[in-house]
Amino acid sequence: MKKSKKRQLITNMLFRAVNLWQQKNTAGTDGITLRQFMLLSALKESERQKNNLSALAKDFGGSRQNVRQLVTVLARKGLLRLEQSEADKREMLVSLTEKGKGCFDGEENAGDDLVRPVFAGIGEKALDGAMECLEGMIANLEGANAPKE
DSSP: OOHHHHHHHHHHHHHHHHHHHHHHTOOOTTOOOHHHHHHHHHHHHOSSSSEEHHHHHHHHTSOHHHHHHHHHHHHHTTSEEEEEOSSOTTOEEEEEOHHHHGGGSSSSOHHHHHHHHHHTTOOHHHHHHHHHHHHHHHHHHTTSSOOOO
16 A cells, blocks of 8 residues: 555544544543543643643643633533632633542543543554654644655
């Protein structure tokens, strides 16, 4: 199969997989959607204790407005804390609450419930290859690498 055909198939399959994942809403009992969990995960992985919406949007890979909507819902669920920045009163800072941190604690957590069924039966070698491919795609999309042909 030609490289261009593989790239198109991977793009289509990636899009389909994410859409199916969102439709299944396999987030467990907390009612956390895939997008909400990904935002929580971006916060957890951030090196900053508190994130402003712009920094969080960059880490999440979404628009500031989209992130603001997700943050509002997650704050209502008690998973995120919003507070005004001391340095700039117009800026809101976002951090995980203890309940939000709990989504990542223990053997049975929302994150594990969300990903375990999706990756069932996929071996270590395939996961390593997928990680390498996705890391390259993200680097290209973020402009870190020039397109290679």
